[in-house]
Amino acid sequence: MLFNVWVTTACNLCCDYCYEGIHMQGVNMDIHTAEQTLDYICSKINESKEEYSVVNYHGGEPLLNYKVIFYMTEQLKERLPNRKILFGLTTNGFLLDQEKSEYLINNFQYNLSISIDGTKEIHDMNRKTVQGKGTYEKVIENIQTILKKRKDTRARVTYTPETLGYLFKSIVNLVNLGFHNIVPVPNYSDMNWTDNHGKILEEEILKLYYRYGKQTDIYISLLTPDFHVAKGRCNAGIGEINIDCYGRIYPCTCMVSEEKYQLGSVQKPKEQDVIELLKESEKSETECKGCGLEHWCIGARCKLVNKMITGDFGLAPSFLCAETHALYRVYSRIGGK
Known part of the structure; x- marks a missing residue:
């Protein structure tokens, strides 16, 4: 069972394509609600017969409420010592420091993702501070410890109609930085997609295949489309x-x-x-x-x-x-x- 826990709706950045809305009011989960959430999650896990459960912290930028993330993670390990719980989180990396990095490295085995869009030029095109400044250099500086110690760290790439043609170049840059797990996702809600963008995507994927298709130590989601098994029913609200x-x-x-x-x-x-x-x-x-x-x-x-x-x-x-x-x-x- 997967629990996505939204510890905050606030964000320290102002990304142009944010699907949650860049003007969304920032709200943090408080300790009282965290306690009630812990009780609920523990109850559901104890009822479950599944081999393991996943608790994935969501935002906004989750690290803005790091104290609740730390508290809930430690409490779940303490309350359910005999159940396997995997923790996950996606961060923009801007608030990472040595302490937070080490904690995530040691405790977040399900998913440790960094939102990063490729080269400095492409990343800074959309992922900016509230003041409108690019964030690439700060993020790269902050994630060095994680990249050195966790080769499974995921690069979560958002691409748009404007950046799609640079996808191959962006992913090459991410591999060179040390990412071995790269998941590009389009901004589906962008109104500027055209039929021609499907052809561009195909060309970018083929370039990636000829560059990395034989490298078993590098996972790029676009190179592993799953057309072997039909998709089952939606599992929302159940799993x-x-x-x-x-x-x-x-x-x-x-x-x-x-x-x-x-x-x-x-x-x-x-x-x-x-x-x-x-x-x-x-x-x-x-x-x-x-x-x-x-x-x-x-x-x-x-x-x-x-x-x-x-x-x-x-x-x-x-x-x-x-x-x-x-x-x-x-x-x-x-x-x-």
């Missing part, structure tokens, strides 16, 4: 639970703060409601039906993503479709090699 700063429960990250999709709170959960929500999602037909790739398409399976971005369960973001087709074309060329 994945999201808890916001106030202790309110939501089925997935897409729906956090959407009151209509709230499943109660850690104090008073309403978990049975998730069944009706998933039914509402699943009964919506999508344009994916009949295209041949609907069994692998996120837009056909994860309709809550569609709802968040387009406002319609049945309408997938345009570039999600283009991305799926580009990945399939690449897979058709290199998948069996």
Whole structure:
């Protein structure tokens, strides 16, 4: 079971493409709510028969509420000494210091991710301070300890219509910095995607394949499209639970703060409601039906993503479709090699 715990909605940066909204009010989870959240998580884990559970801290920038992250992590280890719990976190790296780095290195085995977009030029194009200054040099300085000690550190890359053509160059730079685990994700909500961007993505992926396709020590998610197994049902609210700063429960990250999709709170959960929500999602037909790739398409399976971005369960973001087709074309060329 995966618990995404939103310890803050605040952020110290002002990224141009932030899907949460750069003017979002900053709220931190307090210790009282953290205690109630701990009680809820412990109860759910004790009920579970799964081999392990995951607690993933979310934001905003999670390290702005590092005291709650530290407290909850230590409490869970103390309260559930006989259960396997893996911890995860994605940070922009700007607030990392030696103490925080060492703690994350030693305790966050599920996911230790740095949001970084590639070269200095590409990264600083969108990832800026509130004053409008680029953050690349500060982030690179701060993550050296982590890169040296954790080869599985993930680079979480956001690309846009403007930066897509530099994706190969950006990922080469990240590999040279020491990242061996790189996950590029498009900003689906950008309104400037066109049909031609699918072709550009295909070209960038092929360049990456010819450079890194045979290197088993480097993982680039774009080189491992999973077209072997059809995607199953959405697991939102069942295998994945999201808890916001106030202790309110939501089925997935897409729906956090959407009151209509709230499943109660850690104090008073309403978990049975998730069944009706998933039914509402699943009964919506999508344009994916009949295209041949609907069994692998996120837009056909994860309709809550569609709802968040387009406002319609049945309408997938345009570039999600283009991305799926580009990945399939690449897979058709290199998948069996």
